[in-house]
Amino acid sequence: MTLFMKPVSRRGALKGGIAAAAAIAAPSVLRAAEPPAVKVGILQPVTGALAMDGEFGRTGAELAIADINAAGGIKALGGAKIEMVFGDARSNPEAGVQEVERMQSEGVAAIVGGFASPICLAATQAAARYDLPYIVDVGVSDQIIQRGLKNTFRFAPGFAICTQAAIQNLVRINEAAGKPAKTIALVHEDGLFGSGLAKLMQTELPKHGFEIAETIAIPTPSRDLSNVALRLRSLNPDLVIPSTYYGETVLLARTMQQQRVRPKAVYAVLNGAASNMRFVKEFPEAAENIMDVNHWQDPRNPKNAELQKRVVDAGKQWNYNTPLNYSCVMLLADAIERAGSADRAKLIDSIAASTYDKHLMPYGPTKFVGGQNQGAAPVSTQVQKATIRVVYPEAFSDAKPIFPVRG
Structure with missing residues (x-):
């Protein structure tokens, strides 16, 4: 029995050869060029x-x-x-x-x-x-x-490193200014972050001659901090140290401003707003001169x-x-x-x-x-002229601290 095959054109043979070569070569080329992500x-x-x-x-x-x-x-x-x-x-x-x-x-x-x-x-x-x-x-x-x-x-x-740095920086900044700050009010969010930090601050700050006037816990989220501001005005501490998330810090700072609560300084620790340019841009007057000990870039x-x-x-x-x-x-x-x-x-x-x-x-x-x-390690920052500056330690600073803010 004779088998007849359809003639293959030169063009068809060429296409087939190229396709076959590509099929053979492609997997190895792809493997070489694109290792698994x-x-x-x-x-x-x-x-x-x-x-x-x-x-x-x-x-x-x-x-x-x-x-x-x-x-x-x-x-x-x-x-x-x-x-x-x-x-x-x-x-x-x-x-x-x-x-x-x-x-x-x-x-x-x-x-x-x-x-x-x-x-x-x-x-x-x-x-x-x-x-x-x-x-x-x-x-x-x-x-x-x-x-x-x-x-x-x-x-x-973490907590321990940041608290230690916050206290050391505060002591040095306060001493350099003639020790104007003695009494402190701690304001913290009532979760794991704020409560843990407040506990450490309560233990360590008195060892350096500071008096804790009161520790005030606030919920996250908070809708009204008028009572907290009134309490701070009554206490009249030299320093207010807030350890809170963004929304609560903004609310507290604005409420303190409205109710004329004027401590010698606001010295925040790991704060959600004090080291955030959104706060500085949206509420420049409330943010001005607030200090923070926090994560920050070099x-x-x-x-x-x-x-x-x-x-x-x-x-x-x-x-x-x-x-x-x-x-x-x-x-x-x-x-x-x-x-x-x-x-x-x-x-x-x-x-x-x-x-x-x-x-x-x-x-x-x-x-x-x-x-x-x-x-x-954290650094100390301060809002100065609507910009966040590193004020301590000197090895990383791009400004000097303004302290106390008010006499």
């Missing part, structure tokens, strides 16, 4: 009461990931790109845990963020069940790093000015959360490079051994002990 979970509260801070943090993480990828990705993994898996903690711990579970199912190598202490406490615990590395951005409660969780690392300073580092310009040009707001989260993601990328792997166990060991020093914060080189970065 490293998935990184970014957890921030971008809805609910903490949405503003969550957006600051998300912006910082997004910029860091963009810069890492633009610079060629993770070199040790053949140029693998970082792929963000974002989770909205919705300003509550339960939602944070739900997002950790989702990130786990999507195969992230590590998680960065959380912001609020309750969210960070719950999210790091959930991540620990899977030996999932977690870098906490803010989360100041020291419980976060006191539970012996090997997966948990806090890049920024004003001497030109990278911060460059990054801030990118944020503003994109129509977004800048706050310390942005360079802080930028630095956290960069620290993680450095750990992946050194580990040469996205394996979770190797990453935990690599983060623990980090000496990362290219961050944007006023810190020394990174050194984790028990999950806490020993190189981290």
Whole structure:
């Protein structure tokens, strides 16, 4: 039996040969050019009461990931790109845990963020069940790093470090001015953050000659702080130290202004508004001269000015959360490079051994002990002429403190 085949044209043969060659070559070319991405979970509260801070943090993480990828990705993994898996903690711990579970199912190598202490406490615990590395951005409660969780690392300073720095800075600033401040009223939010900080301040401040006139707890959110302002006017303390979130600080400052409560200074600690340019721009008179001991970027580092310009040009707001989260993601990328792997166990060991020093914060080189970065420290800031300045320590300052504000 003779079989007849349809003649194949020269053009058809050429097409077929090219297609076959492409089919054979394409997989290997793609594999060489595009190694598997490293998935990184970014957890921030971008809805609910903490949405503003969550957006600051998300912006910082997004910029860091963009810069890492633009610079060629993770070199040790053949140029693998970082792929963000974002989770909205919705300003509550339960939602944070739900997002950790989702990130786990999507195969992230590590998680960065959380912001609020309750969210960070719950999210790091959930991540620990899977030996999932977690870098906490803010989360100041020291419980976060006191539970012996090997997966948990806090890049920024916590309660103990911030309180110690706040007291030391206050003592030095007060002494330099001739010790005008003696009595103090503490105003704190009634959650984990504010209550813990107030307790530490109550214990430590009297050791340095200060008298605690009263400690006043307020709920988050608060709608009216008139009674608090009236109480402060009655007490007439030299200093008011608020440890509150953004909305409550703004409300307190404006109510004090309206009711003519005029302490010698407002010296905030880890405050939600006193180190936030939105407060300064929207309520300049209420914000002027308020001091804070808080996270802040290193004003001497030109990278911060460059990054801030990118944020503003994109129509977004800048706050310390942005360079802080930028630095956290960069620290993680450095750990992946050194580990040469996205394996979770190797990453935990690599983060623990980090000496990362290219961050944007006023810190020394990174050194984790028990999950806490020993190189981290807050700075004292003050609103001066509608701009937030670093006033202490001098090594990072770009202005001198105005203290007391009122005689």
